[in-house]
Amino acid sequence: MSKVKTRFAPSPTGFLHIGGARTALFNWLYAMNKNGKFYLRIEDTDKARSTDKAIKAIFDGLEWLGLSWEEKIIFQSKNISRYREVVDILIERNKAYFCYASENELSEMKKFARENGLKKTYNGLWRDKEPTDNEKNIKPVVRFKSPQVGETIITDLVQGEVKIKNEQLDDMVLLRSDGTPTYMLSVVVDDYDMEISDVIRGDDHLNNALRQINLFHALEWDPPNYAHIPLIHDSGGKKLSKRENAVGVDEYKKMGILPEAMKNYLLRLGWSHGNDEIISENEAINIFSINNIGKSPSRFDLKKLKNINSIYLKNMPKKELLDLVINLLNDSHDKKIIEDNLEKFKMILDDLIERSDNLKDLILNSNFLFDKEIYLNKDAENIIENSDKIIIKNFISSLNNEKDWSTKNLEILTKSFAKDNSLHLKDLAMPLRASITGNNNSPNIFKVMFALGKDLSLNRLQKFY
RNA sequence: GACCCCUUCGUCUAGCGGUUAGGACAACGCCCUUUCACGGCGUAAACACGGGUUCGAGUCCCGUAGGGGUCACCA
Numbered sequence: 001m002s003k004v005k006t007r008f009a010p011s012p013t014g015f016l017h018i019g020g021a022r023t024a025l026f027n028w029l030y031a032m033n034k035n036g037k038f039y040l041r042i043e044d045t046d047k048a049r050s051t052d053k054a055i056k057a058i059f060d061g062l063e064w065l066g067l068s069w070e071e072k073i074i075f076q077s078k079n080i081s082r083y084r085e086v087v088d089i090l091i092e093r094n095k096a097y098f099c100y101a102s103e104n105e106l107s108e109m110k111k112f113a114r115e116n117g118l119k120k121t122y123n124g125l126w127r128d129k130e131p132t133d134n135e136k137n138i139k140p141v142v143r144f145k146s147p148q149v150g151e152t153i154i155t156d157l158v159q160g161e162v163k164i165k166n167e168q169l170d171d172m173v174l175l176r177s178d179g180t181p182t183y184m185l186s187v188v189v190d191d192y193d194m195e196i197s198d199v200i201r202g203d204d205h206l207n208n209a210l211r212q213i214n215l216f217h218a219l220e221w222d223p224p225n226y227a228h229i230p231l232i233h234d235s236g237g238k239k240l241s242k243r244e245n246a247v248g249v250d251e252y253k254k255m256g257i258l259p260e261a262m263k264n265y266l267l268r269l270g271w272s273h274g275n276d277e278i279i280s281e282n283e284a285i286n287i288f289s290i291n292n293i294g295k296s297p298s299r300f301d302l303k304k305l306k307n308i309n310s311i312y313l314k315n316m317p318k319k320e321l322l323d324l325v326i327n328l329l330n331d332s333h334d335k336k337i338i339e340d341n342l343e344k345f346k347m348i349l350d351d352l353i354e355r356s357d358n359l360k361d362l363i364l365n366s367n368f369l370f371d372k373e374i375y376l377n378k379d380a381e382n383i384i385e386n387s388d389k390i391i392i393k394n395f396i397s398s399l400n401n402e403k404d405w406s407t408k409n410l411e412i413l414t415k416s417f418a419k420d421n422s423l424h425l426k427d428l429a430m431p432l433r434a435s436i437t438g439n440n441n442s443p444n445i446f447k448v449m450f451a452l453g454k455d456l457s458l459n460r461l462q463k464f465y
Numbered sequence: 466g467a468c469c470c471c472u473u474c475g476u477c478u479a480g481c482g483g484u485u486a487g488g489a490c491a492a493c494g495c496c497c498u499u500u501c502a503c504g505g506c507g508u509a510a511a512c513a514c515g516g517g518u519u520c521g522a523g524u525c526c527c528g529u530a531g532g533g534g535u536c537a538c539c540a
Contacts (some may be wrong), residue, residue, distance in 0.1 A: 011540045046539055099538095106538090119468045119536055127540060141538055159470065168468060168536095176538040183540045207535045230471075230533085237532065265477095268489090272478055275488040294478080296471050297533060304477065304490045314503090355502045365501095383500095414499085429499035441501030 004036030004197045006063075008069070009187070011043040012054035012219050015248030016061030018240065018300065019202060021234045022266040027200045028067045029267070029288040039084040039194060039289055040069040044077045045186050061249040065259050066281070074194060076186045083181035086219065087142050088191050095218040096174055098140035120170040124148075127171070142175040144184075144215060152210045157227035157290045159203065164210050172309040184458060186206065188215045196224045200290070203228035228298040230270055237299060245300055252305075256359030258316070261309035262318075269298045278311055310357035318349065322335055328363055333370050341369050347451040351443030369452075374460055379440035380433075384464050387431040391421060392465050395428060396458065405454045410446040435464040 006027040010020050040062070044050035053222040062069065090096035101109075105125070113121045127145065132140075147166045154162050174185040181189075187208075191199060199209075234240050236370045240247050246255070249346055252262055255289040260281065267284055268277065271293050279287075313321070325345075329338050345366060356362035368374060375383070404411060414432075418425050433445045436457055442448055449457045 009540090015540080049539070103538095110537090113536085114466065117467050119466095121536065164469070170536090173538050178538080180538085182538070187540085202534090203470065204534055205540090208540090210469085214473065228470085233533080235476075239533085266470070270477090275479060277477090277489050294471095298478090299476060301476050301490070306489055310503095350501090353503095362491060379500095411499095418499095424499080426499045433500065439501090443501090445499070 002195075002197060004031055004034035005039065005195055006031045006036065006198050006200060007039040007041050007074075007191075007194060007196050008067075009041040009043050009190075009201075010058050012050045012052075012058060012376045013046075014054055015250055018245075018247050018249060018252075020058075021061060021065060021249050021262075022232065022269060023201055024062060024067050025065065025263060025266050026227075026271070026288075026293070027198075028069075029284055030198060030200060030290065032285040033288045036197070037070050038067070039072070039074065039196070041074040041190060041194070043183065043186065044075060045181055045183065047077070047180070050077070051304065057248075057250065064249065064253055065263055068272070074190060076181075076190065079186070079190065079193075080180065082193070083185055083189055084175065084179065087181075087185065090144070090174070090218060091142065091357065093218070095145050096142050097126060097128075097145060099143045099171075099173075100131050100135045100138045100140045101125055102138070118206075118339060119168045122170040122172075124171055124388040131377050133309065139177040141173045141177050141243070142172050144173040144211075144218070146171050146211070146214055154209055154213055154226060156206070156209070157198075157225055158230075158293050158295060159206060159228050162206065162210070164207075166214075169211055169214070184211060184215065188212050188219070188221075191224055192216070192219070192221045198225045198227060198290075200227040200229060203230050206249055227293065230295060232269060233297050233299050235299050235301065237297075240300060240352045243292075245302070254360075256361065256363075257305065257309050258312045258359070261305070261312040264312070265305045265308050269300070270294050278308070279436055306357040312363075313353055313356065313358070322346070322349070324359060325363065329370065330358055333365075337370055337372075344451040345369055348443050353445065355441075365442070368439065368442065368448075374436070374438040374463070376434065377440065380435075383430050383434040383440060387434075388427070389465060391423070392428070392431050392461075395419055396461050396465055399454075399461075400458060402454075405450060407444070407446045410449055414446070431465075432461065436460045 008020075008024040008027050010016070017154075028038045030036075042050075042055060042058075045057075087096060101122075106122070107311055109123050110121045112123075113119075122143070124145070131140070138379075146169045147167055151165050152162050152169070172184050173182050175181055190196075209226050209228065215224050233239060234245050246252060248263065253259075263281065263284075264279055267279060271288070273279070273287050273292060326338060348366070348369075352362050352365050355365055395414075398417060399413070402409070414428050415425060417423075418428050429445055430440070432449070434440060435440050436445065436448060436452065452460075
């Protein structure tokens with residue numbers, strides 16, 4: 001059996017799209033599962049739209065997700081001569097021809113096709129036609145001589161058998177008038193040259209696959225296996241749009257999503273293994289199969305992603321998590337402050353994790369530790385406003401006299417003070433929380449007070465009482 | 466418009482001719498609780514519709530409807 005080789009072949013026109021990320025993941029998992037190889041191919045034959053920045057964004061995105069690729073990256077822009085060579089073979093075999101149709105003629109054909117309910121737009125005008133001397137001044141494109149009778153069948157690993165009548169297929173452009181290849185040509189040539197065994201890609205390519213198969217046949221090459229996976233839609237069932245969702249993986253990174261969680265979520269979007277939900281990378285490699293890819297499109301659900309993220313957050317080794325958080329803190333706080341408060345932070349880290357489903361929130365929830373000034377939110381303001389100032393002042397002075405500033409003792413102390421004064425615990429605890437953290441919710445307030453220490457805690461309390 | 470694909474709880478999905486149609490997220494309720502969470506327990510929630518085939522259909526076939534994709538010298 002020949003070796004499994006898959007590829008992820010984005011065109012570098014923007015960020016790494018969430019759908020692209022899933023496609024890459026499936027290709028990667030399949031290759032790893034089969035002990036094969038996963039390649040990266042940059043489809044940059046459209047010079048006008050391709051940018052280095054986009055190439056970097058794709059690398060960064062894949063790297064973040066931990067999808068490692070074979071060192072040899074194919075850039076299609078560097079294979080131009082190879083594509084032309086293949087076109088020469090095609091012309092020689094009378095499977096391709098020059099087309100001198102003008103822009104006007106082409107748009108007339110499109111109009112005609114549209115008006116007559118035809119799928120095929122180009123009408124084959126130049127199939128068997130020689131140019132006049134005048135027309136020879138026009139730079140021609142090269143078109144593929146697509147079969148006109150019979151039907152083309154593809155046995156797709158996901159979609160099953162898909163057929164189309166060949167009369168529906170028109171003669172696609174292989175080489176543009178400037179001599180650069182089109183996608184239809186370069187994909188076929190590279191998949192063959194790279195010995196790609198399985199092409200896993202979005203089902204927006206399903207129609208293209210039918211045309212590409214004919215090219216393979218004309219070249220007398222064996223086509224790869226195809227697996228066209230359904231697209232990811234937004235929550236309304238429409239194409240993922242920037243307006244409603246973040247569509248670049250980098251945005252999820254910024255949101256504080258862990259790459260492992262992202263991978264797990266993406267894996268379960270369109271693929272399943274019984275009732276499994278949380279699947280480690282190793283497990284995924286072991287059990288991934290194309291058989292279990294669903295045929296219907298799925299909708300992107302941020303809530304589920306966050307849920308999975310919170311699970312990964314809770315199970316992550318503390319050291320690793322700490323490194324990530326410190327890194328992120330560096331973006332918003334100065335180094336000294338982070339260092340000075342690191343021990344305190346560690347004391348309440350578990351509590352913070354419990355309350356966050358992403359790293360960004362986790363940091364937000366720890367602001368009371370790292371911010372020099374406490375800013376009261378609206379709820380905290382109200383809590384302080386409506387508290388019994390005299391009682392709290394009394395309580396503060398009894399705290400002031402306290403020597404044992406442990407979590408446990410602070411709790412005992414507060415409870416008995418509440419009891420002695422016929423108060424509910426929350427009548428004391430909430431004002432403490434509000435003035436110490438500036439917030440109406442936080443981790444266990446006694447733990448927070450312990451972490452902050454007596455001086456700082458009392459300091460903050462005395463600001464408001 | 467033509468062609469191709471799809472259709473199980475709100476969402477992701479299990480199911481591969483006989484199931485009380487299962488799980489997860491979300492929602493709701495209860496318990497825990499100083500808050501917010503976490504956790505525990507529970508409730509509600511689906512086979513798009515219509516015909517066949519079959520003793521029997523979520524599962525197979527055909528229509529209808531709805532959704533998506535493709536129709537470039539973009540990929």
